[in-house]
Amino acid sequence: MDDRDKERAVVEVTHRVMDTYARDPRKVEQALFDTLYEERLRLRTEKDKDEVKSLVPYYKKIYSRARKASAGEQRELLGELINHFALEVSGHFDPRVYAVATRMMPTALTGLLNTMSPLKFLQGLPRGFDSMDDQLILQGEIEAFKDLAGKGTVVLVATHQSHLDSVMLGWALYRLGLPPFTYGAGMNLFSSKLLGFFMHNLGAYKVDRRKKAALYKDVLKTYAGCSIELGYHNMFFPGGTRTRSGAVERKLKMGLLGMGLDAYIHNLRAKRENPDVFVVPCTINYELVLEAETLIDDYLKEVGKGRYIITDDEFSKPRVVLDFVRKLFSLNSPIHLTVSRPMDVFGNMLDEEGNSIDQEGRVIDRRRYVYRNGRPAFDRQRDMEYTEELAEAIVDAFHRDTVIKATNLVSSAVFNLVREKNPETDLYKLLRTGGPDNSVVLPDTYRRIEATLRSLRRLADRGRIRLDKTVSRGDTVLMMGEALAHFQSFHQHPAMVRHGDRLYHEDRNLIYYYRNRLTGFGMKEVEAGP
C-alpha cells in the first residue's frame, strides 16, 4: 500500500469504526472504557518495556480525561483511540518491503538476513530453489486465479494447518508472478528473518494478537476491508487459526470474510470503475504437519473451550522448521496447493470471463444482490446472511479440493481398528492408553484401508475430494510404506511403527490428528463410532 493509500485507509478506517459507535453515547462510553481497561490490563504483564513506557502514560491520560468528559468529548477520545490503532496497523505495513518483494527473487535482501536466511534455507535443501518447485505442487484453477487478479480485487482464502502455509502461499504467489497479497499476520510470524521474509512477500501487516479490545479487532477488520476497496489483493485464513483437530475447516470467521462484500458495496456506491471483488479458496495439504503434536495436544486439552494462542510451537524454532522441510524433501513428499474455482462475494461461481453464474450456468447480474429500490445499499442482516452463504461455498470448496494423503488414510484405518477393539472406552482414555492391546494386525489394516479407499474413490469420482498420487494408485502396501516412512521421519514419537505383521500405535494423538482430515465428508467408514 503506497503512502497515499495508507493515509486514505487510516482516515476511512477511523471514520467507519467511529460511525458504528457514534450514534449511541452509551456505546461510545462502553467502547472507550472497555478498550482502556483491556489495554491497561495487557500492559501490566507486557514484557516489551519500551511499549509499556510509551503506552501506559498515554492510556492514563486518556482515562483521566474520559472520566470527566461530556458525551461529545468521549466521542472525540474514542476517535483518538481508533485513529491510534489504525495508524499502528497501517504503520506495520512497510511499503519498502512491499516494493522489494514485488521484484524478482530478492537476492538484495541477502545481506539483511540472519543465519536462517531464506537463501541459506533454500541452499540447505537438496536442490535449492528447484526443490521448492518440485515439492510444492500448484494445481487447480491457476489460470483463472491469475486472470482474475487483473480484473478485480482478489481475496485469497486458504485452509490453515501450519504456519508453513503462509510460506507456501508466499512462494506460490511469487511463482505465479502475482504481486504480494495483503495479509494480517500475527506478530510471532515476524520473529525470525526466515519467516519475516515470506510474510513480507505476502505484503503482511502485523496483527497484535495480545490486544483483546473489541475496538482493535474492529479496526483490523475495517482496515482489511479498506485495503480491498483500494484494490489491494488480500489473503487470509478464514478459519481464524490453524485447525487444531486436523479436520478441514467447517466453521469460518464471518467478520473478516464479510469485508469482501462490504468493499464491493462501497465500490458500487462510489461508482468505481472496477468494483469487483473475487474470492478464491485454496487448500494446502501435507503428508506431515510440522506442528501436529502441539496442535492436537491443544485440541484435546481445550476441546469445547476457548483456545489459547500458541506462541512457542515447532514453528518458532527455525532449526526445527529446516529439519522438517529437509525431511519432507528427502522423502520426496509433495505439498499440494490447490486453487479452487473462484467465486463472487456471494458464493456464486465465476465463468472464464469473471461473470457470476448460477448453478445452471446462467450469467447473473451480481450487483442486484445488493440493490434496494434500484440502488446499491447496505443491509446488515442481509449482508451477514450473504456472508454465511459465501462461507458455505468456501467450506464446500475446501472439502472438494482437499488432497488426501497416505498418512491420513493409514491413520484412519488404524484408529478405527483400535476404536473397534475398545468399544466401551471413551475417546480420551482410548487416545491416552490405547486399550489393552498396543497393536493391530497388518492384514486387517490393509482391508480397512481398502474399504475406506472405496468410499474415497466414490467421493473423488463425484469431485467431492482429491486423492494424491499414491492414494489414487490404490496400492495399500505402497501407501503403508509411505505413511510409515513419514511418521518415522520427523515427529518426536512416530505415530505408529511396524514390527513383523503388526502395527504398533505409539502416538495415538497423532494418529487421531492425521485421521481427522478424513472427517466431515460423510464417510461411514470414518465417522461411525463403535
Next chain:
Amino acid sequence: MSATKAGGKSAAKAAPRKAPKKASKRAPGLKDLDALVVGGGSFGTTIASLLAENDKRVALWVRRGEQAREINREHTNERYLTGFTLPAKVLATTDLESAVRAAPIVIVAIPTKSFREVTKSVGDYIQGDQVLVHATKGLEVDTFKRMSELLREETCCRKIGVVSGPNLAVEIMRGHPAGAVLASRYQEVIERVQGLFAGGRMRMYGGRDVIGTELGGAFKNIIALATGVSDGMGFGDNTKSLLMTRGLSEMVRFGVALGANILTFGGLAGIGDLMATCASPLSRNYRVGQGLAAGDRLDDIIERLGQVAEGVPTAAAVHSQAIDLGLDMPIVRVVHGMLYEGHTSTQALKDLMTIPVGDELAALRSD
C-alpha cells in the same frame, strides 16, 4: 372472493363479475406488479385472491391459456376452486418472463412433482434483488430435497422463504380469517412478504427456521393420511388424537435430526397445520386416507380427487430418509405400507397397536 355455487355463506364481499375481455397472450398490466404467484392450483389461486383482496397488484401465472382466460374473463378457477368467484384484480397470465420481470416478489405454489421444472423456468428471468417464496408442502422424492433447496439450486435468488400453516384453501376462499408463518434467513424477505398481507385476513407471522417450517408442512400430510384412515375405519376422536400426538412426536424427531428448531413444531407450521389438516374433510390427504380405509385402490382415489395429494410422494421420501437416519417412525412406516406395499388398513392398525410402549417422551428428551 365469494362462494357463488357452493361452500355456504360468504364472509367476504362478493367480487363483481366484469364483462369478459379478450385475453391476449401477453396480458395487459404486467408491469409494476406487487407480486406474482406462480401456479394456478387451489392454493396458488387462493394466495393471489388474498393479495388482490388486499389491494395489491398481483399476477397469477398458469400453464394453460384456457385457464388464464377463464380466470381473466369469468373470474373463476372451476377445476381447483369449484364454485368460487375470484377478485377481478387477479390477473392470470401464461407469460412467465414478463410476469417474473415485473414482480419484486414471486410466490411459487406448484406441486412438488413439477416444482423443479417450473422453478428452473423462473430462474431464467429472476434476479438477485427479487424475493422468491414458495408455498408448497412436500419434498422432492428422488433427492429428498426441500422446496427452498430447489429454489436455491434452480435460480440465482438468495432472498428465499417459505409460507406454511393451517391454510385450507376452501376456508380461506370462504372468507375465513387465517394465519401462516413466513420463514426465511433474510429479515428483508419476512418484512416484504408480511407487507403484502398486512391488514388483510391472513395473519403472516415471521420465522427464521426454514427447515422446520418446510418439514412441518410436508410431514403433517402423512399424519393426515393416517387420521383419514382412522376416521374411515370408524374410529373416534381418541384414536385421531393418539395418531396426531404420536405423529407430532415423529415429526419433531425427524425435523430435529435434519436441523430444524424444535420450537417450530409448536407453531403454525407444526401443530397448527397438523390440527387443521388431520381434522378436516377438506384436506386432500385426509381424503386419500379415507379412501384407503374403504379399501379403494390408490390410483382410483387420486383420480377421483383430481388434484395432487402431497402426502403420497412425501410418505415415500420421508420413509426412505428415516431409514437412512436410523429413526424409528411407526406411523410413517404403516402409511408407507398402505400406499406402496399393499398393506390393508386393518394390518396397519394391528402394526401400530402392537409396537411396544415405553416412556411417552423418551425420544424427545435430551437428558
